[in-house]
Amino acid sequence: MSRAFVREPDGSEPPEPPAERPVPPGPNPVTAEGLARIEAELARLSALSAPDPMEQRDLHYWQQRRASAQLTSPPEGGAVGFGSWVSVAGLGPAARCLRIVGEDEADPTAGLIGWRAPLAQALDGAEAGDEVEGPGGRLLTVLAVENGS
Structure with missing residues (x-):
């Protein structure tokens, strides 16, 4: 079809409403x-x-x-889980302190990692002293885990 037969908006129609924000399943x-x-x-x-x-x-x-x-709530004991604070070596020149949080809370620059993120998945269940393979094949060492409030 030629563009000559397509009606261009002239500003008299109301703008289309914004698309809904996708809500993660599960x-x-x-x-x-x-x-x-x-x-x-x-x-x-x-x-x-x-x-x-x-x-x-x-x-x-x-x-x-x-x-x-x-x-x-964070898990009881010393294993990494949802809500845990984790000190990890291997993500850069210095150890990093991270917390595994909900998707809407995630802010990697602040050390808040969403629970579905590959890094959080790699750390899940690890304990202090464990080495895990992180995203990109990096070897990460769990230095400490805190599950208290």
């Missing part, structure tokens, strides 16, 4: 801090008197994430 484990973040976002977005389409989209996303949130 469980939604969260730390206490992650749950607080979800609730703060919900409160902020719910308090808006006239949310724009992007804010409405975000409100819908956070409502879904709150409905599926499962407050999860």
